[in-house]
Amino acid sequence: MTFRTKLLFISSFTVAGAVALVTGAVSISTRRAFDTIDRERREALLTQFRDELAARSVEVARRVELAAASPGVQQIAAGAAEYDRAQTEAVTADLDFLDVVEPNLTIISSAHWPARFGYQNDWQIAPDDWHTSDVFLARIPTPEGSAMALMAVRPVAGGKALVAGGRRLSPELLKSLGVAPGMRALLWLPPGEVIDAEGSVRDAQKLAPLIQDVRSTNAEATGSVQWTSDRRSSEAFLALPITRAGTLAGVLLAGTSLSTQLGLERSILRTGVVVGASGIVIGVLLGWWTTERITRPVERLAAGARAVAGGDLSARVEVLSRDEIGELAQAFNRMTEQLLEQRERAIQAERVAAWRELARRLAHELKNPLFPLQITIENLQRARESSEFDEVFRESTATLLAELGNLKTIIGRFSDFAKMPAPQFETVDINEIVRGVMKLNDARLKAEGGATVQPRLELTSGSTQIQADPDQLRRALGNLVLNALDAMPDGGTLLVRTALHDGGVRLEISDSGQGLTEEECQRLFTPYYTTKQHGTGLGLAIVQSVVSDHRGKISVASASGRGTTFTIDLPWTQADSLVVTGESA
Amino acid sequence: MIRAVARAFLLLMIAAAAHADTLDEAIAALAKRVSARLEASETARITSRNISSLPTAEVAKAQTALTRALQRRVRNPMQVDLILTISENVRGYLLVAEIRRENETVVEMAEFQAPSSAAPVRAPFTIESKLLWEQETPILDVARLSDSTLADSMLVLDTAGLVRYERREGKWERAAAVELPVVIRDPRGRLETSADSITIQEPGTACTVPIKMTSPAQCEDGGQFKATRNTQDLHDWRGEFFSSAELGGDSVVAEVDGRIHIYDGAHAPQAVFDGWGSEFAMIAACGGRHIAATAAGDAASSDSIALYELANRTPMRVSEPIGFPGPVTALWPAGDGAMAVARNLSTGKYAAYSLTLDCSR
């Protein structure tokens, strides 16, 4: 991750975090405020309902008392009226229900269900309720099912009969309550009817958990219900049990719509998001401007460092400011200048060293054939005066020609090394080249003078086709094989291994000779450096040149007495190089 | 023309009745059919019930006759239950025999005519009425005093009070009076006399005056008539009623529902019928007890009183009705007869009549 990216993230998170905290705090405060207000309103509604219920109870009791005292009901009680007379009396008394029953609860006349005369009045209330003066809730069976009602019971004609009258508990009761906008009152009536001011409530089963809570604890409970998939349909409820003699007669629910609160919370959240996003954008922009001022010079510095690492000591960083970054850039530039100078001096020194080494080697190589030449010519000068001049002349000329041949060979090697051609790349199979070189050196491997070198090939089964110059590769490999053989004068094992490695093919040539010292490893690839008694010292230099031309790497690992392993890594392809397609040589 | 046709109709009807089965013939026919339905080894165990107007004696006779007709000698008899029901339909009487076996019930029937049912009802008694008194004010009750110390006196209870009249020189003259006003629609009242006092029953009050009516009436609340009503209320099992009479162990009560109810000695309801007015009185005369009852009319029409007996708790008229010029407003037992008060629709006056039975027919 770049410095700029880190800076941008930090600034963004800072802004976003601050906005989120503020938004969260505001939301929580808002919610608490709403909860408090709603709770107060619901409690006020519940109080209003209780008062209304009490007032209606008083009214029901009064009407039932009037009905009980009326001549019509007394006639019914005396059996002197028609069976359906209670209907008329109920209308007169403005009651929805009016049953006149005998003391044993046998119905004499029923207003709401005239056909039930003669049956027991089997409401779901205790027999004692027939003798109470309270007004109570009861579920009254009707031809259409049943209905909840506020009921009162009064004796008729000194107890010869009883009259039970009441009014239906209808949505009208809830409608009469003054509720604030967004609020409503619901009534749950056993066994499971739920009504509000408009009538039966749809999806009332969603209130079941809250109502069950009240039923099981017989105490107040709160909860909320989401009516549809839209969260704004949620409604918070305060549920209050309506009990009578310890039995639950109903549950009153005061509900407040949460749509306003949720809408406000959503608005707060939206604002927070907008502000946060804006903050992030501003932060990003600010951060980008800031980092632009800081990271661009740093990047330039980094680019310059990479260029220098890549070998371009001429890389320079543009200095645009006078601050610390500018000073750093100037220091960098000075450093690269110094490095350049040092490299040039080093190159110069290496060149001088190389020339000295070449001169030394050349002197050494040339000295050998030149001395016999000198001796031979001196012998000829001496033999001119003797009788053995012809024989001496013949021997001397043969020796001269041989030593001149050696000189030509030495000079040829140097010439070859000097004018090694550019590689001609084509697709070649390393394994095939290895097999070819080993076959070529087969005779040498099978002993010259008794010491056998055991060849071992561990060639990978994968494809080892790379883009390379086959001739140069053979030459390089041939040199390495020869070096390995030279390192095992008493025999040994020559291991040639190929393997696939990341990016190309790896070639290893290992011998079991006496090994090299560390100094020798370091100087191994220097031209004309050799550990052999004879040799130009160019073999490994050629190998290194070939490997370098193939953009590969060569390394050596050795330890004294343990043999030496040369490792060459060659890439699959040679990008930007001319690839000659054709058969490999 | 219609009369000629109707006479022909009458003749035909009587002729048909003459050819209808009698009870004996019906029993014989039924026995024949039942025998055909019984298995050879079966004998019938007969129980009977009567849901017709046939007298009980006839029913017993029918059962005996059927039992005799179905007698058979059977070795190892298997008894089956046979229920004989005497019923009645539009054509006459019906004998229904139900042979009840375990898995089935077989039914056989036979019809017959009761010879007397088709004929017009004969009237063995005659009611004679005699005008006692007439006045403008509604009369509640009238009683003749037979006490020799008071000469020929008559007490008239009306809505103003009680007046005692004495007959002097062939005319009734007012002798004494006690004010006992009754302000009520359809007022009722009753006089009961003893050797030395008169008890006056009016709605909600019972008063007593000396027989000579020399001192004011002593009244107390209560009495046999309900206060402010035209009903009687003796605070017993009958509750409120208009009229009541005991006959043959049964109580006949004209109840406030407008119908006549008959209760047995245990006060259990036995029958209900219509066709009488609200006034009736029991008359014990001519060796029997009868009920004189008004017709079921209304105050806007003329009324009549006829004599009835109860047969199986069903009223049977035993006299021709005697008519009155208006509704009968009171009818009380009086000695071996009755006292009736009727309003004359034409004159608007109230007249009291003494009713007696002519036992000569």
Place this chain on the structure above:
Amino acid sequence: MRRTALRSIAAANAVLALAAGLEAARRPRYGGELRVEMRAAVASLDPAVVPDDPAALGAQRQWMPLVFETLVSLDNHGRPQPWLATSWTHDAARKAWIFQARKNVKLHDGSIWSPPGGSIMVPDDRPIEQILRELAGARSAVTVKAEDGSLLGTGPFRIARWEAGKAATLVAHDQYWGGRPFLDSISVQMGRSLADQASDFQIGKVEAVEIAARDLRAPKQRGTTIASMQPLETVALQFDGGRVPAPVRQALSLSIDRTAILNVLLQKQGETSGALLPRWLTGYSFLFPSERDLAKAKQLLPAPQSLTFGYDRQDPVIRPIAERIAVNASEAGITLRQGAGAIDVRLVRLPITATDAWLALQDLTALLKVAPPSPAANSYESEKALIDSSGVIPLFHLPRGWMLSSRVRNWPRFDEVWLDVGAAQ
């Protein structure tokens, strides 16, 4: 039963009294139009047309004899009496009966009714009782087609105006063989609910209206008369098709507390019965059980049942009975619910249209859409078979009640009815 018998006997006596010249206290007055309203809507008085609606059938049977007469008529005891035929005898081969036509019978257009040869031959070798009974039935009424296609009758009234199902006016047949009726005309309004009839009566628009059986005991208002006739209607549960299995029908019948309904809803006007025909007609109605047995009803039902229940909600007699039956049935596990579509069971009023059991059954089989009774069969067996085959459950026999203006005399013999102008309105 006894008072019913007495009533029928009294009616017979009343007829006798009139016929023998034993006049009542006041002599009848000629003239006037009797205005009558009724619930039933009768489409036609044509004897060949048998209405499907029970109320219409009952009304048609009541009114038809005023216009179309039969050779033989049944008296109040169900006995056939000469009417348009004065006598009958069988032919020499005893294969046919020859009925002598009454002479000087005028049709409504004034022409003489004269069957060929002055007699009507009925080829039938059945017992004469069966033949006479059939000839007394409404379907055997004598009709003559007029030139304009209308039907002419011989009855004491002729049809002056007929609006099918709505209204009719019958005017006196001046040349009626039995003497012109007292009334000039009878105007009938049909299809009127009991409530509408009562209110029309209140305002003096009519002289005779129907009242519900339970109102027979209601206190009558000044200037009115309540007339009730012996049970002429059977209230029954009729099942549609074979959808309801027999055990369910039986369970329903056993669950109904007929006594409570009769005592309370019907104010003891009528009688409970398990028979189609009332006891006054047959005498054997007690053979059909009608007691409530809730325990047995529950035993018959393996599981709760639900049936759609149809009844006329506008009928003040039927509706409370139906509601009570629903309550009774629920105790046995049968739910009677109102619903649209196919009705499983209906509460209906079946008219008793004749004083002969066989004739009455004939009309009932037509209403219940089952095969008519065999003339030779015993009426008890026929009735039993009819109940078993149709699945009908008889419940009550109700009297027909009328509220009459006090002006109306001699109700319900329409040929004898007269209007008393002197009576208070």
